[in-house]
Amino acid sequence: MECSTVVSAGEESTPDQVMEEGLIEATVEELEREMEQAKISFQNKTLALHRVQLMNALRTKLRKNDDDSKLILETIKRILMLSTAAIESQKQAREMEEKLNDIKRKRLSLKQAGEKKLLQIHTMKKKQKEELECIEVGEMLKRIRRNLQKETEMTTLIQNIFQSIIIGSRVNWAEDPALKAIVLQLEKNVALF
Template identity: 95%
Template sequence: MAAPRRATQRAAPSTAPAAAGPGAAKASVAGVEEKLDVLTLVRLREQLKQQFMECSTVVDAGEESIPDQVMEEGLIEATVEELEREIEQAKISFQNKTLALHRVQIMDALRTKLRQNDDESKLILETIKRILMLSTAAMESQKQAREMEEKLNDIKRKRLSLKQAGEKKLLQIRTMKKKQKEELEGIEVGEMLKRIRRNLQKETEMTTLIQNIFQVVKPHTPLIKFPDRQSTPKPKIQETLQGRVPPLHGSAVPLSVGSKQPALENISPISRVQDVPDTSELVRTLPQKYRRKTMSDEEMEFIQRGGPE
């Protein structure tokens, strides 16, 4: 317990001036700013750092913290930070004022040297003129750079507006292409419907024509009526033809050579049968696909025989 007490006795004198006053510190800083005494500020800073290190050593030693001491430590830290900021501001102000003083001294030395009118003064005057000329050229270059930057900004704005206009035109072109495509599709569908309608109309007309043809054309009338073979015997073909062929006029039908009978080879089989209408003209006017297939000689003989023997 003796060591902590000694530590507190050592820390008490160091903390008393800091706790005694932020006001005194501010007054001292104000005096420092008036006199621009950098060494005093550095010495004060080192003293505050030493006090802070002592306080941190006491805390590390494991001493129980008291609320008053915690408040004093917080006050010390805030005071240290404020003093550090004021020191930095004082340094910056001192450097600026030093530079200004150096400029004034240099200008006074140049004026004194220029009053001598010697070679060095002439060289200094030419150098000053050169510096002024370069400064003027730099100012002109900066002015031109600003003008070029403004022109570049204008070009960028115009480019942006042209880009937006191009996007709008591209959107319009896409919309027009879409509409044209829809119209073409509608036209193609319309043409397809028209073509289907024409084909339907043709098919309807063809169906109507076929129905009319089948209504006009009568069913085929057999050339020979087949008798009942059970009740009547089978007649001879020559007798049947002679009985059904009407008498012909001698002047109308040419006679065969060497005989007095009329030539029957040029008479069609249909004209030999009585009470059968001549449909050769009607058959000739029918389309090819609706015409009946021409009968062969075997079919004719089969019909004339009246069926199989």
């Protein structure tokens, strides 16, 4: 039992141990990063060395001026021609992409302009419709006023005719209450209603 207590007490870590472990982990990670960078640097330097060695071997072979050197020279010329063609093709592809982007921008601007014009047309049509409705209401009111004016004139004319008939008949309308009410009613101006 005492042994297990001593062992468990030994397993507990102190804050100093935790800090040391964190420092060790950080150092390990930093060393791993440096090692990875060293590997990459080594690979790049090895590739550069291989290229230099290859170029040296090609120069040496070309100086011999035999059938193999002529074949190598033709191959190098062919590679240069193909590389130039590839570069030219890439340049043309970039120009085509720029033209395509310009066309897309123009299409977008035309689409936006078309949407604005469509909105303006819609707004103008709505405004014209409202104006037309106002004009129609105004025309209808004018017709109603004309009709009312004609009816008023007709009523006034009829009142005048009735008054002339009553006066022309020489009946004493003041004595008859019903006739008096009619005559007084006929004297009211219909235009004031």
